[in-house]
Amino acid sequence: MPRQELEYPKEPFSTVKRLNDRGRYNLETIHGIINSCPMLHVSFQDPISPFPVVLPMIGQMGSFERPSAGLGDVLDLYLHGYVSSRLMNLARQYPSSTSSPDTPAPPSGLPLTISATHIDGLVLSLTPNSHSYNYRSAILFGHAIPVTSVPEKLWAMELITESIVPGRWAGSRVPPNAAEMQSTSILRVRIATGSAKIRTGTPHDDRHDLDDKMLLERVWTGVVPAYQVLGEPVAGPYNKVEKVPGYLEEYRLDRNGDNRQWAEVDAIKEPESKAK
Amino acid sequence: MPRQELEYPKEPFSTVKRLNDRGRYNLETIHGIINSCPMLHVSFQDPISPFPVVLPMIGQMGSFERPSAGLGDVLDLYLHGYVSSRLMNLARQYPSSTSSPDTPAPPSGLPLTISATHIDGLVLSLTPNSHSYNYRSAILFGHAIPVTSVPEKLWAMELITESIVPGRWAGSRVPPNAAEMQSTSILRVRIATGSAKIRTGTPHDDRHDLDDKMLLERVWTGVVPAYQVLGEPVAGPYNKVEKVPGYLEEYRLDRNGDNRQWAEVDAIKEPESKAK
Numbered sequence A, B: 001m002p003r004q005e006l007e008y009p010k011e012p013f014s015t016v017k018r019l020n021d022r023g024r025y026n027l028e029t030i031h032g033i034i035n036s037c038p039m040l041h042v043s044f045q046d047p048i049s050p051f052p053v054v055l056p057m058i059g060q061m062g063s064f065e066r067p068s069a070g071l072g073d074v075l076d077l078y079l080h081g082y083v084s085s086r087l088m089n090l091a092r093q094y095p096s097s098t099s100s101p102d103t104p105a106p107p108s109g110l111p112l113t114i115s116a117t118h119i120d121g122l123v124l125s126l127t128p129n130s131h132s133y134n135y136r137s138a139i140l141f142g143h144a145i146p147v148t149s150v151p152e153k154l155w156a157m158e159l160i161t162e163s164i165v166p167g168r169w170a171g172s173r174v175p176p177n178a179a180e181m182q183s184t185s186i187l188r189v190r191i192a193t194g195s196a197k198i199r200t201g202t203p204h205d206d207r208h209d210l211d212d213k214m215l216l217e218r219v220w221t222g223v224v225p226a227y228q229v230l231g232e233p234v235a236g237p238y239n240k241v242e243k244v245p246g247y248l249e250e251y252r253l254d255r256n257g258d259n260r261q262w263a264e265v266d267a268i269k270e271p272e273s274k275a276k
Helices: A029-035 A086-093 A149-164 A178-183 A215-216 A246-264 B027-035 B086-093 B151-164 B178-183 B215-219 B246-264
Strands: A039-045 A053-057 A059-062 A076-082 A111-122 A130-146 A185-201 A221-230 B040-044 B054-056 B060-064 B076-082 B111-122 B132-146 B185-199 B220-228
Touching: A029 A059, A029 A076, A029 A130, A029 A178, A029 A185, A039 A086, A039 B027, A039 B054, A039 B185, A053 A076, A053 A086, A053 B040, A053 B132, A059 A246, A059 B076, A076 A130, A076 A149, A086 A111, A086 A185, A111 A185, A111 A246, A111 B040, A111 B054, A130 A221, A130 B054, A149 A185, A149 B086, A178 A185, A178 A215, A221 A246, A246 B054, A246 B185, B027 B132, B027 B185, B040 B086, B054 B076, B054 B086, B054 B185, B076 B132, B076 B151, B086 B111, B086 B185, B086 B220, B111 B246, B132 B178, B132 B220, B151 B185, B178 B185, B220 B246
Parallel strands: none
Antiparallel strands: A039 A053, A039 A111, A059 A076, A076 A185, A111 A130, A111 A221, A130 A185, A221 B220, B040 B054, B040 B111, B060 B076, B076 B185, B111 B132, B111 B220, B132 B185
16 A cells, blocks of 8 residues: 655745745655755754854754654654753753643744755856756754653664764764763754755756857856765774774765765756656 | 954854864854855744744855955855845845944844854764764854845856856856846845864774773774765756866866865864864
């Protein structure tokens, strides 16, 4: 039986308006972009600042209640940080919501926005205004609460470590000791909604430029693929293990291959339908 | 005569508190991180949204009044976008500040926060809590106003295009026509302050783990360099120029070499002094 594909609700602040055929709302696409992004940009309003805060942070989506959940399922975002950082302090101080028969409770937690962007290529067209990137970007909006349950905290620490290098949790000294558990806070973000915006394909130009034969003979147009590479591991000063671990080499080669294949081949294919 | 190095003021919301030896305030370092980052994350508060907005955008710092200004000079940030995008509409609607003898004018423009992050390596230590990235991140806070002067707008369009591939402005169809000038807006952000946070070097672990001989014999520690690569250009469907232009190949090879050198060599060197 075909599964129903879950989508996030289109709120006025989450809907892709400009070039809206690039917008995506299904959970699987959005969660996939977030979980494969090595750095998220997390934004919130600090009452002492006239400007929003934006922090680069490491995070990962998953379900503590149902660890086998897939990318297309309802998931929470887990972020980790230092216990007394501004974000953690704000999230701890954020008042819990209380409901009454007359006023339904607003969601509890600090409102957060999380953004993830992969650049897959430079798209060079005939005129600067038609230049673009191939990219996959996602944005999530949610409410953050510090995780207080020890089992959930440990599970989230493992989830985040495994997202950096699968196999590393078991490959290093675990579990965290009491001081480490105390100094690290984990935030759980309940997602309210989100969206993704994706560009793939080759350059596009306006008809009047495409009809200009002299221009076509002068200006090279195409895509320069862009991708992140993990280079040869460099042992640190107190390393005693001669051989780089198999799980690390396997991950490095797999990821490098996947990133390159995506940027050089898949991201350059024209989407089947330009309109959604 | 040695030049004075300019620094941004340390405001409560812009000061690096956690691991503050990684904080930097000098304009040259911060502007260098912003201008070499292929994608910026721009945040602002939309009155219709309970969450801050975060948009991936292309931008570049420069000085229209003094185009020869260096990275260490006072610069503005220029962002480009579609004329009727939410950000451009908000910036246009933002009330101009008026001053009176009693109340000095606040800065005009929409408050924006701009974040740029480069990941230079995975830092794998003995225990998950000591894992880190080598990274260079910068944040700027400022006020955005749409550019209305045509010469400044054209200058900023060229600045932004040249930041994607130097030589591309002259290598494509310029100047923009009337429709292109109308559909593209440029924002100028006057910077109020900013900071950078940088980690370089090898893994660090706590004494009690470093003293554990069995642990040292079991866990590989070191750095996995990470860097972006621009791959072989792929010609688009209406390209008629057989040879990839020299300026593009030169830029691609230079940038790939610089990125790799930084991640594999320079970012792994221990900083001379851990404390600032």
